[in-house]
Amino acid sequence: MAREKGWKGKESRERLLAAAIDEFANQGFHKTKVSTIVTRAGLTQPAFYLYFSSKEAIFDEVVNDFHERLRMMMKTIRMEPGIETEDVPKRVLFAVETLFRFLAENPNLTRIGLFQTPEAKKIKEELAFMVVENLRAEQQAGYFHPDLSMEIVAECLVGIVERLTVSQLFSKKSNAESLAAQVVHLLMYGMFAHGSVLREKP
Amino acid sequence: MAREKGWKGKESRERLLAAAIDEFANQGFHKTKVSTIVTRAGLTQPAFYLYFSSKEAIFDEVVNDFHERLRMMMKTIRMEPGIETEDVPKRVLFAVETLFRFLAENPNLTRIGLFQTPEAKKIKEELAFMVVENLRAEQQAGYFHPDLSMEIVAECLVGIVERLTVSQLFSKKSNAESLAAQVVHLLMYGMFAHGSVLREKP
Amino acid sequence: MAREKGWKGKESRERLLAAAIDEFANQGFHKTKVSTIVTRAGLTQPAFYLYFSSKEAIFDEVVNDFHERLRMMMKTIRMEPGIETEDVPKRVLFAVETLFRFLAENPNLTRIGLFQTPEAKKIKEELAFMVVENLRAEQQAGYFHPDLSMEIVAECLVGIVERLTVSQLFSKKSNAESLAAQVVHLLMYGMFAHGSVLREKP
Amino acid sequence: MAREKGWKGKESRERLLAAAIDEFANQGFHKTKVSTIVTRAGLTQPAFYLYFSSKEAIFDEVVNDFHERLRMMMKTIRMEPGIETEDVPKRVLFAVETLFRFLAENPNLTRIGLFQTPEAKKIKEELAFMVVENLRAEQQAGYFHPDLSMEIVAECLVGIVERLTVSQLFSKKSNAESLAAQVVHLLMYGMFAHGSVLREKP
DNA sequence: AATGAATGAGGCTTCATTCAT
DNA sequence: CATGAATGAAGCCTCATTCAT
Numbered sequence: 001m002a003r004e005k006g007w008k009g010k011e012s013r014e015r016l017l018a019a020a021i022d023e024f025a026n027q028g029f030h031k032t033k034v035s036t037i038v039t040r041a042g043l044t045q046p047a048f049y050l051y052f053s054s055k056e057a058i059f060d061e062v063v064n065d066f067h068e069r070l071r072m073m074m075k076t077i078r079m080e081p082g083i084e085t086e087d088v089p090k091r092v093l094f095a096v097e098t099l100f101r102f103l104a105e106n107p108n109l110t111r112i113g114l115f116q117t118p119e120a121k122k123i124k125e126e127l128a129f130m131v132v133e134n135l136r137a138e139q140q141a142g143y144f145h146p147d148l149s150m151e152i153v154a155e156c157l158v159g160i161v162e163r164l165t166v167s168q169l170f171s172k173k174s175n176a177e178s179l180a181a182q183v184v185h186l187l188m189y190g191m192f193a194h195g196s197v198l199r200e201k202p
Numbered sequence: 203m204a205r206e207k208g209w210k211g212k213e214s215r216e217r218l219l220a221a222a223i224d225e226f227a228n229q230g231f232h233k234t235k236v237s238t239i240v241t242r243a244g245l246t247q248p249a250f251y252l253y254f255s256s257k258e259a260i261f262d263e264v265v266n267d268f269h270e271r272l273r274m275m276m277k278t279i280r281m282e283p284g285i286e287t288e289d290v291p292k293r294v295l296f297a298v299e300t301l302f303r304f305l306a307e308n309p310n311l312t313r314i315g316l317f318q319t320p321e322a323k324k325i326k327e328e329l330a331f332m333v334v335e336n337l338r339a340e341q342q343a344g345y346f347h348p349d350l351s352m353e354i355v356a357e358c359l360v361g362i363v364e365r366l367t368v369s370q371l372f373s374k375k376s377n378a379e380s381l382a383a384q385v386v387h388l389l390m391y392g393m394f395a396h397g398s399v400l401r402e403k404p
Numbered sequence: 405m406a407r408e409k410g411w412k413g414k415e416s417r418e419r420l421l422a423a424a425i426d427e428f429a430n431q432g433f434h435k436t437k438v439s440t441i442v443t444r445a446g447l448t449q450p451a452f453y454l455y456f457s458s459k460e461a462i463f464d465e466v467v468n469d470f471h472e473r474l475r476m477m478m479k480t481i482r483m484e485p486g487i488e489t490e491d492v493p494k495r496v497l498f499a500v501e502t503l504f505r506f507l508a509e510n511p512n513l514t515r516i517g518l519f520q521t522p523e524a525k526k527i528k529e530e531l532a533f534m535v536v537e538n539l540r541a542e543q544q545a546g547y548f549h550p551d552l553s554m555e556i557v558a559e560c561l562v563g564i565v566e567r568l569t570v571s572q573l574f575s576k577k578s579n580a581e582s583l584a585a586q587v588v589h590l591l592m593y594g595m596f597a598h599g600s601v602l603r604e605k606p
Numbered sequence: 607m608a609r610e611k612g613w614k615g616k617e618s619r620e621r622l623l624a625a626a627i628d629e630f631a632n633q634g635f636h637k638t639k640v641s642t643i644v645t646r647a648g649l650t651q652p653a654f655y656l657y658f659s660s661k662e663a664i665f666d667e668v669v670n671d672f673h674e675r676l677r678m679m680m681k682t683i684r685m686e687p688g689i690e691t692e693d694v695p696k697r698v699l700f701a702v703e704t705l706f707r708f709l710a711e712n713p714n715l716t717r718i719g720l721f722q723t724p725e726a727k728k729i730k731e732e733l734a735f736m737v738v739e740n741l742r743a744e745q746q747a748g749y750f751h752p753d754l755s756m757e758i759v760a761e762c763l764v765g766i767v768e769r770l771t772v773s774q775l776f777s778k779k780s781n782a783e784s785l786a787a788q789v790v791h792l793l794m795y796g797m798f799a800h801g802s803v804l805r806e807k808p
Numbered sequence: 809a810a811t812g813a814a815t816g817a818g819g820c821t822t823c824a825t826t827c828a829t
Numbered sequence: 830c831a832t833g834a835a836t837g838a839a840g841c842c843t844c845a846t847t848c849a850t
Contacts, residue, residue, distance in 0.1 A: 030232035034824060044832050144393045152384050153393060159365025160358045167357050182354050190392030191346045191355060246815055434636035438845060448811050548797045556788050557797060563769025564762045571761050586758050594796030595750045595759060615834065650836055
């Protein structure tokens with residue numbers, strides 16, 4: 001047998017999830033009807049409750065899965081303490097780019113997990129907190145301006161990422177690399193014309 | 203007559219609006235029930251329909267009023283072309299501060315008009331567009347780094363404002379003035395420690 | 405004073421009635437709203453209840469007034485017994501024509517009083533009964549075919565009048581005189597071509 | 607399985623239709639409540655919307671089905687051109703009788719489809735039109751009086767049928783056969799006593 | 809003679825969820 | 830593993846009618 005036992009059930013579950021993600025992302029939780037999800041999955045309503053205990057349950061599962069994956073990704077971009085000072089911009093750039101890429105690759109999940117669920121609040125705080133941690137060491141090393149509140153900077157970065165994800169990434173006006181470069185440069189050097197290194201970039 | 207004719211009706215309408223704004227802001231459109239709104243306004247359900255044609259209608263009115271006021275405020279912070287170069291940071295600071303203050307003073311309306319309604323998309327685009335217009339002249343005057351995309355910078359500013367409004371303003375962790383100063387400094391000079399003017403600020 | 409006391413009230417009452425008749429006739433009882441009636445009469449809802457105790461009351465008044473007038477008219481077209489045999493067709497023609505004219509002149513009232521209200525049943529029975537009375541004597545005098553049921557004939561006439569009123573009179577495709585002539589001829593002589601007198605008519 | 611799949615649903619749908627027809631016919635559209643229909647069908651309100659999209663939808667379905675059947679019946683009573691002249695009365699009699707029988711057998715549907723819905727206008731026009739077509743050939747063959755307007759005659763017949771259906775058929779005062787015979791005789795030969803053939807009928 | 813403001817009552821419809829098979 | 834059929838709960842909205850002035 002090419003397909004083991006339980007395969008069909010898993011298939012159905014996946015189809016339900018896929019349909020639900022699409023609906024939630026584009027219609028929001030309330031406008032999404034269980035009846036639509038099951039129809040799109042080629043099933044009937046009772047079948048839905050074979051796999052999920054409620055409409056809220058499937059929404060939560062989608063959100064939690066996404067947040068889990070996001071947290072994992074966040075671990076990979078956390079800078080170890082003791083990093084070489086001159087490597088900081090590079091590391092920051094890598095982190096931002098990776099984050100952008102992750103969100104761009106999961107637009108529907110991002111819409112749900114970052115813009116619809118109240119849980120988004122928490123994950124954004126975590127994200128901001130990680131950024132703060134990453135930045136604080138450099139600031140204490142005199143690398144960053146001492147009067148800047150790293151908390152505020154971190155929130156700014158989160159806001160920038162949120163906004164650009166929607167306005168540039170989802171609309172494909174720009175890509176993760178380009179965006180990350182510009183954002184990092186902006187945050188590092190500011191808008192003023194003097195002393196920039198942007199010109200030296202490829 | 204202590205109060206003119208039509209006063210009572212306007213009062214009721216206002217109470218309905220106030221209740222609706224509070225409910226919409228804190229429960230969202232779908233969880234907000236007309237029955238709750240009218241109860242909070244000390245009325246019965248049919249009275250609601252004396253003043254608004256539907257639940258959607260009152261939501262739209264709230265949103266449109268807010269957007270209208272936001273647009274008016276945006277006009278007042280638009281920089282006239284031909285501004286003195288050395289005044290730019292001051293003007294930008296004023297603009298950002300005014301914007302923050304406006305949002306901080308209308309938290310519920312902001313929640314509705316900036317984070318709940320799909321119409322928010324449009325007004326944010328308008329906001330970003332206004333910022334772009336404001337910045338472009340300075341960039342062409344060599345004031346801002348030529349390789350920076352003002353569109354992206356504008357979107358960043360919008361994202362920053364969105365995020366800080368929620369995380370700092372609504373939670374009263376910070377106020378409009380302080381936030382505006384930090385944001386403008388960050389965007390103007392970046393995070394790096396060299397050549398800052400922040401220290402000279404009051 | 406050109407207008408005596410109470411004039412204004414009567415005026416309002418008339419306007420309400422006029423509006424109600426038009427609405428009832430064209431929308432039916434249920435689709436007609438008190439709010440529409442008063443608006444068309446240039447009044448407010450409570451004013452309505454100054455003159456009529458309910459929506460049903462005004463409807464009934466309209467119906468009863470019309471039926472009263474219809475009954476009066478029916479009296480005028482009732483044939484006295486002992487009429488000369490050769491005058492019968494003339495008298496029948498007169499009766500039918502008068503009836504058509506009455507209905508044509510009151511299209512809205514007819515729509516209400518003959519086609520909408522359940523009371524129509526009664527008045528139509530009365531109408532049919534009058535016709536029966538009118539015809540029976542002639543039948544007993546051998547004037548009409550003895551095997552024909554005058555009850556049925558009377559009902560036929562009522563049905564014809566109903567239908568032609570709607571299809572010809574209201575649409576102005578034909579007028580009372582022409583219709584009456586054709587109907588009476590048809591009923592008197594039938595459709596067959598032999599022995600008609602229609603040709604001799606003007 | 608004693609009954610095939612889908613049987614129960616169809617049963618419920620039929621019960622809903624039956625209840626609806628009865629309510630509509632006797633209470634009219636507006637006084638008929640969905641809640642009554644479902645109660646009579648032994649179901650709850652949401653079940654109604656499993657089978658019909660709205661109260662209006664079920665009404666329309668009832669009307670359309672009836673009109674469809676009526677149209678089919680009308681086809682069967684349409685006289686082919688080239689019919690033998692002496693057969694005309696027989697054919698007309700058959701047609702009228704068939705029509706009466708159809709209406710008598712469907713009193714509730716007739717009440718709805720012929721007296722309640724605005725759509726009745728159309729079907730009556732179609733009926734009149736068919737009658738006109740049937741009569742015109744005979745008139746041109748000299749069979750019917752040349753000065754009679756077949757349009758008017760047709761409308762008369764429609765009116766007669768309408769009226770007798772209500773006053774005789776529904777009340778069971780008379781039956782289709784008897785009514786048809788009298789109506790046809792009346793229209794063919796008129797009320798006058800001379801030259802009738804009614805006496806020769808069984 | 810009339811109005812601004814409000815309400816009681818009730819109907820239609822939707823949706824997540826479950827029962828029985 | 831899945832379905833046909835059904836329901837509980839609840840929300841939106843309408844309309845005739847009335848209160849207080």
